[in-house]
Amino acid sequence: MNEMTDGHTVTSYNDELDQLNRYVMDMARLVRRQIADSIRTLEEEDVEGAKEVVVRDQEVDAIELKADDHIVHIIAKRQPVARDLREIMAAGKIISDLERIGDQARRIARLTLYFYEKDNSAPNYRLLSDIPKLAHLVDGMLELAISAFDRLDTGSALDVIRKEAELAEEMVAAQRRLSTYLMEDSRSIGHVVDITLGLRALERIGGHAKYVARHTIYLIKGKDVRHEPLERVIADVGH
Amino acid sequence: MHTTIQYMAAENTLAPAVSGDGGQALAEDSRDFAGTVGDVTVANPAMTARNVNVWYGEQQAIIDTSLDIGKSQVISMIGPSGCGKSTFIRCLNRMNDTIDSCRVTGDIRLEGQNIYDKKLDVVPLRAQVGMVFQKPNPFPKSIYDNVAYGPRIHGLAEDKQGVDEIVETSLSKAGLWDEVKDRLGEPGTGLSGGQQQRLCIARTIAVSPEVILMDEPCSALDPIATATIEELIDELRQHYAIAIVTHSMQQAARVSQRTAYFHLGRLIEVGATDDIFTNPGHRLTEDYITGRFG
Numbered sequence: 001m002n003e004m005t006d007g008h009t010v011t012s013y014n015d016e017l018d019q020l021n022r023y024v025m026d027m028a029r030l031v032r033r034q035i036a037d038s039i040r041t042l043e044e045e046d047v048e049g050a051k052e053v054v055v056r057d058q059e060v061d062a063i064e065l066k067a068d069d070h071i072v073h074i075i076a077k078r079q080p081v082a083r084d085l086r087e088i089m090a091a092g093k094i095i096s097d098l099e100r101i102g103d104q105a106r107r108i109a110r111l112t113l114y115f116y117e118k119d120n121s122a123p124n125y126r127l128l129s130d131i132p133k134l135a136h137l138v139d140g141m142l143e144l145a146i147s148a149f150d151r152l153d154t155g156s157a158l159d160v161i162r163k164e165a166e167l168a169e170e171m172v173a174a175q176r177r178l179s180t181y182l183m184e185d186s187r188s189i190g191h192v193v194d195i196t197l198g199l200r201a202l203e204r205i206g207g208h209a210k211y212v213a214r215h216t217i218y219l220i221k222g223k224d225v226r227h228e229p230l231e232r233v234i235a236d237v238g239h
Numbered sequence: 240m241h242t243t244i245q246y247m248a249a250e251n252t253l254a255p256a257v258s259g260d261g262g263q264a265l266a267e268d269s270r271d272f273a274g275t276v277g278d279v280t281v282a283n284p285a286m287t288a289r290n291v292n293v294w295y296g297e298q299q300a301i302i303d304t305s306l307d308i309g310k311s312q313v314i315s316m317i318g319p320s321g322c323g324k325s326t327f328i329r330c331l332n333r334m335n336d337t338i339d340s341c342r343v344t345g346d347i348r349l350e351g352q353n354i355y356d357k358k359l360d361v362v363p364l365r366a367q368v369g370m371v372f373q374k375p376n377p378f379p380k381s382i383y384d385n386v387a388y389g390p391r392i393h394g395l396a397e398d399k400q401g402v403d404e405i406v407e408t409s410l411s412k413a414g415l416w417d418e419v420k421d422r423l424g425e426p427g428t429g430l431s432g433g434q435q436q437r438l439c440i441a442r443t444i445a446v447s448p449e450v451i452l453m454d455e456p457c458s459a460l461d462p463i464a465t466a467t468i469e470e471l472i473d474e475l476r477q478h479y480a481i482a483i484v485t486h487s488m489q490q491a492a493r494v495s496q497r498t499a500y501f502h503l504g505r506l507i508e509v510g511a512t513d514d515i516f517t518n519p520g521h522r523l524t525e526d527y528i529t530g531r532f533g
Contacts, residue, residue: 007526009530080529081516081517082517082519082524082528086517223518
């Protein structure tokens, strides 16, 4: 229970909002595990582990369905307003972002299957070197964004948005390195394309983490900053 | 009658208005009543109230409240029981004059005219600022006479045909004409609760008011009748300024363009209904509308 969810005269309303928070936190834990496992399977060439990641994405989808159903019932029963409404709207959007993050983790796990299942051709390990690095960066963004949501911390949410520039720079550098490898050995083009898709998946995870942070700012401040540049967001939230 | 009328000298002075800041800093202190959050004025007011104070005997019910009632819009007054919202709207057509122990100070104007002017006749005032009450209260007369009564005593029609026209127009505006046109001679008290309330609204608009005050007009009605009244309120606001007191947050959110939150006799916050119900500027408003009020 946090400052946002407690204090209602009808205590069962507090419980319902707490349950919604638990769905978000459970889903966040699960998709972070999916990201970590998908990267590990790629590094360890673990085909069976990758298959487990793909199957486990259904668990992420199942939490999304439960959370959405829970939201529908809260709206129908409570007709939430003000911070309760913002809590529910933000949680609903964060849940959608987390589900998409789960999809991206599954995509990365599928790379393991493309590269290492049966007689498939494995890429040069140097081509994969940027994936763990970027994964570490975007997982850090996601961890910080979820922490901001859980602690209602605008400062942490802003830090997530600030990291987007770093992510963009890392993406450009990684693509430049892949281009260099491609010039050295044009036969690696198939692998380069697949790995680029893997990098894109990580970039999207970073993008979703950024939206989790922006939804959190909406929840705390009541200001929709989804499409505002960082400077404007900072001005809006007074940091 | 002990109603005191205090004349404001020159320019009205507002209680210090604190602009809403989009929720970035809710007024935290629940006892911080220094000023009303939000803009108490509107561009096109039908009524203006400035620095209004109301006492019932020694008990002060309204404290230094300023608020405009805008033309062609609905303003909802919300707040816990005893907060002063009904007392405030009853000041707007001097209904409080009927309470001996009630004393009102401040400045309340209808179209620039001080309604507490000693020379002002309250009978035409109450036609210009009509009121609909919690329980429908049709006169023990026919449906026709309920509506015709006001225009007759105010001399709004020259002959029976003129009264007939007002009755039909008023009942049509109140969305009741089709339901009662074939039984205008039957008693108004024989109608259903929702129809009786619409009859009372027809009776109010028959005397061509500027402002309609509604004190919990749907609290005695079922959801269908309530929906009909809310639809009617939305249509009526094209022609009248409407102030409605309601205990239903959803009703306030549905029917009004502005919302005013009262607490312990003070106007805590006023603003666009869309803002009040998504991002209120004062902690007390938020606690009340989200059901956190202890």
